[in-house]
């Protein structure tokens with residue numbers, strides 16, 4: 581499908597997070613003749629709120645792409661364990677982890693830098709997408725004003741708050757508001773990396789992570805009263821740790837999806853495709869989503885690489901993501917077990933797979 585008009589593309593991708601970037605660089609390599617537009621609204625100031633931990637599955641994927649991480653993407657310190665805290669039940673357990681601690685914005689920028697020059701990349705926010713005959717009209721806005729593009733296919737790689745998903749499909753049923761605060765690291769005794777449960781303020785989990793000169797405390801909260809729940813959990817955690825986070829240097833928030841049912845995963849229809857968190861590909865138990873985002877990007881690129889009509893690409897992509905969907909569905913069972921105070925207590929008390937002596941009433 582060759583196009584001549586400058587503002588008309590074969591594929592327009594909304595979102596240059598890990599899903600969009602991997603999709604674009606893999607497809608641009610396989611089908612250099614395609615006219616691809618990548619639209620992204622992220623800047624250092626509006627960077628994606630994230631823990632920035634690269635899990636083993638994501639590391640394996642990068643290895644499969646024959647990619648190695650530049651040192652500039654890594655963040656200080658590197659961690660070996662997660663301190664799991666149940667505030668309500670006053671339990672603490674340590675479990676070994678094999679994550680890489682990264683600067684998330686640096687990671688996204690690095691992936692974006694791998695995209696070949698024949699792709700048009702535009703820094704702008706997509707405001708509206710409308711079907712217009714055989715094409716889709718995409719209105720975007722940036723400092724230069726409003727621009728409209730047309731494209732034969734739309735790829736929504738625009739994360740948890742996806743405009744593409746909202747416009748064309750059923751939204752994700754369960755979405756939390758993820759809130760993170762950044763504090764100066766003054767050497768106060770705060771866990772390097774922790775996973776926090778507090779049934780009183782959230783039915784999900786929270787975390788602390790050290791990032792260079794900062795300590796981040798974040799968590800996922802039900803939409804209604806999320807700010808109050810965050811504030812209450814923070815003070816309960818400070819009381820539990822016997823330490824204060826200190827002055828807030830930065831606050832960030834975004835929606836984060838928590839897929840619970842098979843139909844929460846939506847891969848697309850017709851000429852509209854969804855990737856990464858927009859498709860629901862994120863772990864509902866840990867919110868680990870970088871591996872699923874990159875993996876789905878690769879699978880859709882492979883499906884497009886075959887050069888088939890969009891309907892066939894949809895079918896192939898849906899088929900290839902089946903094991904990913906199943907894996908994430910199973911994680912929602914794990915979530916139900918971990919986020920239930922009773923079953924969590926049994927697991928933590930048993931000490932199974934932990935690397936520390938059982939500590940009570942810390």
Ligand SMILES: Cc1cc2nc3c(=O)[nH]c(=O)nc-3n(C[C@H](O)[C@H](O)[C@H](O)COP(=O)(O)OP(=O)(O)OC[C@H]3O[C@@H](n4cnc5c(N)ncnc54)[C@H](O)[C@@H]3O)c2cc1C
Nearest residue numbers: 595597598599621630631632633706739856857869870873
């Ligand atoms: C607080 C928090 C902590 C997390 N911590 C971790 C972690 O430590 N490890 C891990 O593996 N996962 C983590 N996750 C999950 C992970 O961040 C996501 O699953 C992953 O980023 C999804 O990648 P994506 O490419 O699908 O979407 P995103 O990374 O969300 O990228 C979407 C991109 O689209 C752009 N965009 C969105 N809307 C528009 C628009 N209208 N116009 C133009 N551009 C747009 C955004 O600017 C962004 O660049 C965390 C999530 C949250 C919320």
